[in-house]
Amino acid sequence: MKYEIPFNKPSVVGKEIDWVLESIAEGHISGDGPFTKRAERKLQDELGIERVLLTTSCTHALEMSAMLLELQPGDEVIVPSFTFVSTANAFVGRGVKPIFVDVRPDTLNLDEKRLEEAISPRCKAIVLVHYAGVACEMDAIMEIADRHGLVVIEDNAHGLYAKYRGKYLGTFGAMATQSFHETKNFTCGEGGALLLQNPELIQRAEIIREKGTNRARFFRGQVDKYTWVDHGSSYVLADLLAAYLSAQLERRETIQGARSRIWQRYMDSLQGWAGERGIAVPTIPEHCEQSYHLFYMLMPSREQQQQLIAHLRTQSILSVFHYLPLHLSPMGLKHGSAPGGCPVTEDISGRLLRLPFYASLSETEQSRVIESILSFRAQV
Ligand SMILES: Cc1ncc(COP(=O)(O)O)c(C=O)c1O
Numbered sequence: 001m002k003y004e005i006p007f008n009k010p011s012v013v014g015k016e017i018d019w020v021l022e023s024i025a026e027g028h029i030s031g032d033g034p035f036t037k038r039a040e041r042k043l044q045d046e047l048g049i050e051r052v053l054l055t056t057s058c059t060h061a062l063e064m065s066a067m068l069l070e071l072q073p074g075d076e077v078i079v080p081s082f083t084f085v086s087t088a089n090a091f092v093g094r095g096v097k098p099i100f101v102d103v104r105p106d107t108l109n110l111d112e113k114r115l116e117e118a119i120s121p122r123c124k125a126i127v128l129v130h131y132a133g134v135a136c137e138m139d140a141i142m143e144i145a146d147r148h149g150l151v152v153i154e155d156n157a158h159g160l161y162a163k164y165r166g167k168y169l170g171t172f173g174a175m176a177t178q179s180f181h182e183t184k185n186f187t188c189g190e191g192g193a194l195l196l197q198n199p200e201l202i203q204r205a206e207i208i209r210e211k212g213t214n215r216a217r218f219f220r221g222q223v224d225k226y227t228w229v230d231h232g233s234s235y236v237l238a239d240l241l242a243a244y245l246s247a248q249l250e251r252r253e254t255i256q257g258a259r260s261r262i263w264q265r266y267m268d269s270l271q272g273w274a275g276e277r278g279i280a281v282p283t284i285p286e287h288c289e290q291s292y293h294l295f296y297m298l299m300p301s302r303e304q305q306q307q308l309i310a311h312l313r314t315q316s317i318l319s320v321f322h323y324l325p326l327h328l329s330p331m332g333l334k335h336g337s338a339p340g341g342c343p344v345t346e347d348i349s350g351r352l353l354r355l356p357f358y359a360s361l362s363e364t365e366q367s368r369v370i371e372s373i374l375s376f377r378a379q380v
Contacts, residue, residue, distance in 0.1 A: 003313075003316050003317060003318040004316035004317070005316065005317045005318065005356050005361075005365050005368060005369060006318050006356060006358075007183075007318040007319065007320050007354065007355075007356050007357070008182065008183045008356070008357070008358050009358040009360055009361075010182050010187060010189075010358075011255075011358060011359045011360045013247075013248065013251045013254050013255055013359065014247045014248070014250055014251040014254070015247040015250065016243075016244045016247040016248065018247075019035060019243035019244065019246060019247045020240060020243045020244055022243065023035055023239050023240050023242075023243040024240070028239050029238055029239055029240040030236075030238060030239060031054075031236030031237055031238055031239060031242075032216070032219070032236060032239070033239030033242070034239070035239045035242040035243040035245075035246045036054050036236075036237060036239050036242040038242075038246045039052075039054060039242050039245050039246045039249055040052045040053065040054055040193075042246070042249050042250075043193065043195075043249070046161075046168075046252075047168045047170060047171055047195070048168065048171060049168075049170065049171055049195050049196070049197065050196060050197045050198075050199070050202065051195070051196045051197075051202045051205075052193050052194070052195050052196075053193060053194045053196070053205055053206070053209055054191065054192070054193050054236070054237040054242055054245070055191070055192040055193055055194055055209065055235045055236070055237055056190065056191065056192065056234070056235055056236070056237055057179065057181065057190055057191065057192040058086065058155070058157045058177045058178060058179030058180075058181070058192035058193075059086035059089070059090060059192070060192060060233075060235045061177035061178070061192045061193060061194040061235075062086055062087065062090035062091075062127075062153075062155060062177050063090040063093065063233070063235075064194050064205060064208050064209060064235060065090070065153050065175045065177065065194065066090050066091050066093070066094045066096065067094070067208050067231055067232075068175065068201055068204055068205055068208065069124060069125060069151060071091065071094050071095075071096045071124055071125075072095070072096075073094070073095030073096070074095070074097070074122060075095075075096045075097070075122055075123075075124045076096065076097045076098075076099050076120060076122045076123045076124065077091050077096055077097075077098060077099065077123070077124060077125045077126070077127050078098075078099050078101050078110075078115065078118050078119070078123060078125070078126045078127065078150075079091070079098045079099070079100060079101070079127045079128075079129075079326070080100070080101055080102075080103050080109070080110045080128065080129055080131075080345070081100040081101070081102065081103070081325045081326045081327040081328075081332070081338060081342040081345040082102075082103045082108055082129075082131070082323050082325065082326075082342075082344075082345040082348070082349060083129045083131075083155065083323055083326065084129075084155075084157070084323060085326065085329075085331075086155075087127055087129055087155045087326075088100075088127075088326055088331075088332065088336065089331070091127070092331065092335045092336070096124075097122075097335060097336055097337070098326070098332070098335065098336035099118045099120075099123065099336065099337060099338070099339065100326060100327035100332065100336055100337070100338035100342055101114050101115060101118045101338075101340070101342070102114050102338075102340065102341070102342040102343065102344045102345055103131070103342075103344050103345055103348075104344070105344050105347075105348070106283040106285075107131065107134050107136075107283055107285065107288075108131045108132070108348060109128070109129070109130065109131050109134065109135070109136040109137070110126075110128045110129065110136050110141070111344070112136070112137045112140040112141050112144065114340055115141065115144050116144060116148075117339065117340050118339055118340060119144075119148050119150070123148070123150060124150065124151065125150055125151040125152070125153055126141065126144075126145055126150050126151075126152050126153070127153045127155060128141065128152065128153070128154060128155065128173075129155045129156075129157070129158070130154065130155075130156055130158060130159035130162065130169050131158065132158055132282060132290065132291075132293050132294040132296065133158040133159035133160075133162040133169070133185075133290050133291025133292065133293035133294070134159075134162065134282070134283075134284055134285070134288050134290045134291075135159070135162060135163070135164035135169055135285075135287075135288045136164075138164045138165075138172050139165070142172060151173070151174045151175075152172065152173035152174060153173050153174070153175045153176065153177070154169060154170055154172060154173040154175070154176035154177070155176075155177055156169050156170040156176045156177060156178055156195075157177065157178065157179035157181075157184065157192075158179075158184070158291060158293040158294065159290075159291045159293065160178055160184075160185060160186060160291055161185075161252065161256060161291055162288070162289055162290050162291035163288070163289040164287065164288055165287050166289075169291075170195045171195070171197075174196075174197065174198060174201065175194060175195065175196055175201070176194075176195040177192060177193065177194055177195070178192055178193040178195065179191075179192050180192060180193070180245055184293070185255060185256070185259060185291060185292070185293055185359075186245065186248045186249055186252075186255065187244075187245070187248060188237070188241040188242065188244040188245035188248070189241060189244070190241070191237050191241055191242075191245055192237075194209075204230065207229055207230045207232055208230060208231060208232040208233070208235070209232065209233075209235040209236055210232060210235075210236060211228075211232045211233060211234055212228050212229065212230045212231050212232030212233075213226050213227060213228055213229065213232065214226050214227065214229050254359070255359050256291075256292060258359040258360075259292035259293075259357070259359055260292045262292075262295075262357060262359075262361055262366060263290075263292045263295050263357070265366060265370075266281075266295045266355060266357075266366070266370070267281060267282075267295070269370045269374075270297070270370065270373060270374075273373070273374055274297060277300070277378070278300040279297050279298065279299055279300060280297065280298035281295075281296075281297055281298075282294075282295065282296060293357075294354050294357060295354065295355045295357050296322070296352050296353065296354045296355070297352070297353055297355070298348055298351050298352050299351045299352075299353065300351070300378075301351065301380075302350035302351055303380075304351075304378045304380070305321065305350065305351050305352070305353050307376075307378060307379060308353060308373070308376055308378075309321070309353055311372065311376050312369070312372055312373070315368070315372045317356060317368065317369055317372055318356060319353045319354060319355055319356065320353065320354050321349075321350075321352060321353055321354075322349070322352050322353075322354060323349060324349055325342060325345045325346050325349050327342050327345070328346070355369060355373075356369055
């Protein structure tokens with residue numbers, strides 16, 4: 001079904017088409033070409049991170065992080081249950097057991113107060129998600145990780161350019177991953193990035209990303225032949241896609257400006273109405289600068305969530321639910337465990353809905369969404 005107001009719409013905001021054509025004209029559409037270097041350098045400079053490696057997806061960047069950690073079957077990693085499958089699947093693929101921890105009821109981020117009870121001697125890492133691009137409580141989490149000798153990996157698929165106490169998300173952990181999937185603020189269709197600080201990890205990551213070869217060193221003239229030196233796969237993003245992505249990153253202010261206006265208008269228009277009906281809107285703690293990735297509402301019940309989705313559908317507006325609890329999924333039950341239970345995840349997962357949100361959403365379209373919501377009458 002085609003909706004007049006979809007949930008997401010990919011946008012062309014600047015030189016995307018010109019640069020894709022330029023990449024073809026220059027004869028370099030495969031990986032690690034000029035546009036890849038341009039995007040990587042831009043992100044490195046802006047975020048203040050040692051190395052950004054563009055990848056084919058955030059999922060693949062997470063898989064690379066699992067390889068870099070040299071995790072063994074029987075090792076454990078902590079992940080929130082309220083996340084996308086890849087956050088856990090990347091580790092399960094290496095025989096690692098995901099230990100699911102519940103989220104906070106306000107930000108829907110990994111609950112730092114529930115972390116320590118989940119840490120066993122086999123635990124090697126905490127993989128956290130900054131849900132909707134609103135930061136996890138990084139001071140507390142980093143302190144716990146340091147005390148237990150655990151590596152922190154930030155799945156920052158939602159949170160490019162968001163900050164926690166003035167510091168960019170993706171720069172706290174030993175590794176972080178980004179997504180440039182069509183639904184993200186900055187996109188090239190499918191794409192991602194791995195963010196690294198440590199020189200040894202950087203060197204190995206270049207190899208893992210290039211099918212286990214030292215090809216990156218060969219291209220830099222550091223070795224005269226390249227060969228198979230480690231595990232790896234094909235994780236390099238095509239320069240054709242990096243051209244599209246570079247053009248989007250170039251228009252950071254335009255995209256983020258539009259998204260922040262849309263988010264704020266949803267908030268201003270819906271907060272009061274929602275409050276009177278026991279519907280929650282996003283919580284943004286004062287010390288967090290969000291990325292304006294999602295606008296969601298938490299309905300009082302699953303029935304009302306379904307009713308509102310159906311109501312909006314009758315107006316040709318698409319609103320969507322989000323993650324199902326991973327600890328209750330067939331794979332989560334088979335490979336993982338949730339020692340303390342995840343009651344918050346189970347509660348919110350069936351009540352959440354996300355509203356149409358993309359940089360080119362016009363004021364008129366957004367008014368239609370808002371008016372449709374304000375005219376919703378729950379049948380209880
Ligand atoms: C938190 C989170 N991590 C990872 C991913 C996977 O991203 P990708 O599609 O780039 O592999 C998603 C996808 O939406 C996500 O929401």
